[in-house]
Amino acid sequence: MRPPNISGTSLILAKAGIGLRFQHHQAVLDTRPDVAWMEVHTENYMGGGTPLRYLDAIRRETPISLHGVGLSLGSAEGIDPAHLERIRKVAERIEPGLMSEHIAWNVVGGTYLADLLPLPMTEEALEVVCRHVDQTQTHLGRRILVENPSTYIAFGNSIIPEWEFMTAVAARTGCGILCDVNNICVNAHNHGWDASAYIAALPSEAVGEIHLAGHSIKALTDGSTLRIDDHGSRVSEEVWSLYRNAIARCGAVPTLIEWDNDVPPLDVLLQEADHAAGIIASADGARHADAA
Amino acid sequence: MPTLLELQTAMQASLVHRDNEAVSAMLAGHITADRLDIYRNTFLFGLTKALRLSFPVTERLVGEEFFEGAAQFFIAEHPPRAAWLDQFGGEFPDFLRAFPQAKSIVYLGDVAELEWAVNSALHAADVAQLDVAALGAVRPEDQGRIWFVAHPSVSLPRLAYPVDAVWRAVLASDDEALGKVDIESGPINLLVERRETGIEVERLDEQSWLFLSKLCAGQPMEAALHTAGDFDCSLALAKHLALGRFCRFELAAPESFDPIGSTAA
Numbered sequence: 001m002r003p004p005n006i007s008g009t010s011l012i013l014a015k016a017g018i019g020l021r022f023q024h025h026q027a028v029l030d031t032r033p034d035v036a037w038m039e040v041h042t043e044n045y046m047g048g049g050t051p052l053r054y055l056d057a058i059r060r061e062t063p064i065s066l067h068g069v070g071l072s073l074g075s076a077e078g079i080d081p082a083h084l085e086r087i088r089k090v091a092e093r094i095e096p097g098l099m100s101e102h103i104a105w106n107v108v109g110g111t112y113l114a115d116l117l118p119l120p121m122t123e124e125a126l127e128v129v130c131r132h133v134d135q136t137q138t139h140l141g142r143r144i145l146v147e148n149p150s151t152y153i154a155f156g157n158s159i160i161p162e163w164e165f166m167t168a169v170a171a172r173t174g175c176g177i178l179c180d181v182n183n184i185c186v187n188a189h190n191h192g193w194d195a196s197a198y199i200a201a202l203p204s205e206a207v208g209e210i211h212l213a214g215h216s217i218k219a220l221t222d223g224s225t226l227r228i229d230d231h232g233s234r235v236s237e238e239v240w241s242l243y244r245n246a247i248a249r250c251g252a253v254p255t256l257i258e259w260d261n262d263v264p265p266l267d268v269l270l271q272e273a274d275h276a277a278g279i280i281a282s283a284d285g286a287r288h289a290d291a292a
Numbered sequence: 293m294p295t296l297l298e299l300q301t302a303m304q305a306s307l308v309h310r311d312n313e314a315v316s317a318m319l320a321g322h323i324t325a326d327r328l329d330i331y332r333n334t335f336l337f338g339l340t341k342a343l344r345l346s347f348p349v350t351e352r353l354v355g356e357e358f359f360e361g362a363a364q365f366f367i368a369e370h371p372p373r374a375a376w377l378d379q380f381g382g383e384f385p386d387f388l389r390a391f392p393q394a395k396s397i398v399y400l401g402d403v404a405e406l407e408w409a410v411n412s413a414l415h416a417a418d419v420a421q422l423d424v425a426a427l428g429a430v431r432p433e434d435q436g437r438i439w440f441v442a443h444p445s446v447s448l449p450r451l452a453y454p455v456d457a458v459w460r461a462v463l464a465s466d467d468e469a470l471g472k473v474d475i476e477s478g479p480i481n482l483l484v485e486r487r488e489t490g491i492e493v494e495r496l497d498e499q500s501w502l503f504l505s506k507l508c509a510g511q512p513m514e515a516a517l518h519t520a521g522d523f524d525c526s527l528a529l530a531k532h533l534a535l536g537r538f539c540r541f542e543l544a545a546p547e548s549f550d551p552i553g554s555t556a557a
Contacts, residue, residue, distance in 0.1 A: 226327070
């Protein structure tokens with residue numbers, strides 16, 4: 001039996017949400033936490049059975065966002081039509097308020113490389129990504145958001161600044177931007193960029209979602225340090241500060257707390273979401289005060 | 293200047309085969325090649341974790357360190373073909389059977405094969421139930437032409453060793469039961485499926501297994517019944533239907549239907 005169209009509840013408001021992990025499925029159903037929305041990895045729900053049943057139940061009361069990692073928008077050889085169709089089927093069943101993917105790639109030569117790999121910032125890569133975003137939005141019949149990456153290497157042939165690459169993808173395809181503020185912080189450290197300038201360079205009206213997460217610091221053999229986007233800790237003060245900056249620029253935007261490794265109890269995620277909600281609320285308050 | 297495809301192919305060599313030569317030449321001047329290790333480590337860690345989730349009993353039997361070492365070899369030989377990790381690891385049982393360092397545990401490949409069947413059942417697609425009323429409405433003279441499509445979670449592994457007993461004992465952390473398993477007691481026929489209660493693993497006798505195998509292979513009823521001998525097919529069929537082992541039925545076209553000719557022993 002096809003579930004009724006309940007698009008009213010799938011709309012995601014400009015409030016704080018949390019990533020929904022398998023280990024919290026039952027707790028979420030039992031406690032029905034007061035959080036505005038939740039996000040899941042699309043690939044985790046492509047099979048049948050228990051996970052999909054949980055998500056079906058949770059989404060009846062909580063708007064869901066589908067965040068994919070495996071579409072490989074930057075693949076030179078094209079995106080996998082079977083994977084795109086699997087994504088469409090999950091969306092058909094779950095009716096998500098938002099859908100997103102990454103400015104990255106991970107498929108080549110018939111192999112899925114199980115990570116998010118960096119693209120060279122070239123015209124060729126830009127053209128490939130835009131072609132695949134178009135193909136995806138057409139197949140899904142909706143707009144998607146594309147997330148800015150975290151990267152640990154740079155290529156010799158990169159000529160387009162990453163923030164211009166993001167802006168160009170949004171402008172050419174009409175897709176939105178998922179602004180991962182933690183990734184901007186990580187990349188600014190790793191590549192010597194100005195994180196605030198990066199945020200300021202993005203088209204604020206295209207930013208449809210914000211991600212916040214923790215990162216770690218790794219010492220390299222040559223004495224330098226690298227920021228690693230490992231989503232395994234609380235959001236740092238530096239990232240909260242950049243987030244305030246982003247909200248001031250973009251206005252209230254649905255904001256997700258991402259925590260994928262060493263996942264803490266649900267309460268900790270909800271605390272982080274509250275912190276984000278506070279920042280959204282005070283930015284709203286400030287804007288209303290200005291308008292008075 | 294490398295093309296995008298050349299760059300991506302070079303990264304593949306680095307991650308899958310530890311061959312940094314091509315991609316190192318493509319990095320910006322100040323980037324040291326050891327940063328590539330971050331990507332390789334994430335690639336290996338993520339895929340090893342997927343294997344540990346799909347083969348927990350296999351891991352318990354050989355230990356964490358051995359499993360990780362075997363996983364690294366396996367990942368290099370059989371990296372995932374698609375961005376759907378539920379499907380990653382199907383070749384692991386045969387890999388273990390051929391893995392020289394695992395030769396001493398003769399039944400290890402069979403344990404992994406059982407675990408793969410369980411894993412596949414866990415993630416099998418949800419499908420609608422067979423229309424039992426429509427099945428009951430088929431005229432008696434047509435019933436021989438009925439053939440079934442098995443529920444996607446159903447599989448029927450035939451294994452050389454009684455590894456279901458090993459599997460249960462390890463999952464229950466029951467060393468005593470594990471010690472009692474007579475590993476040389478001979479081959480077993482299993483039915484693995486997903487039901488409301490969870491994943492079920494059941495031993496079937498030879499005739500039950502053969503009958504269900506034929507039906508799951510889409511052989512028409514007449515053919516499956518013909519080779520069943522004195523086996524009580526009606527009872528077995530009723531049970532299979534009641535437990536939702538088929539997701540739909542079809543009628544073979546009369547002109548293509550040759551019950552005697554189509555049987556395969």
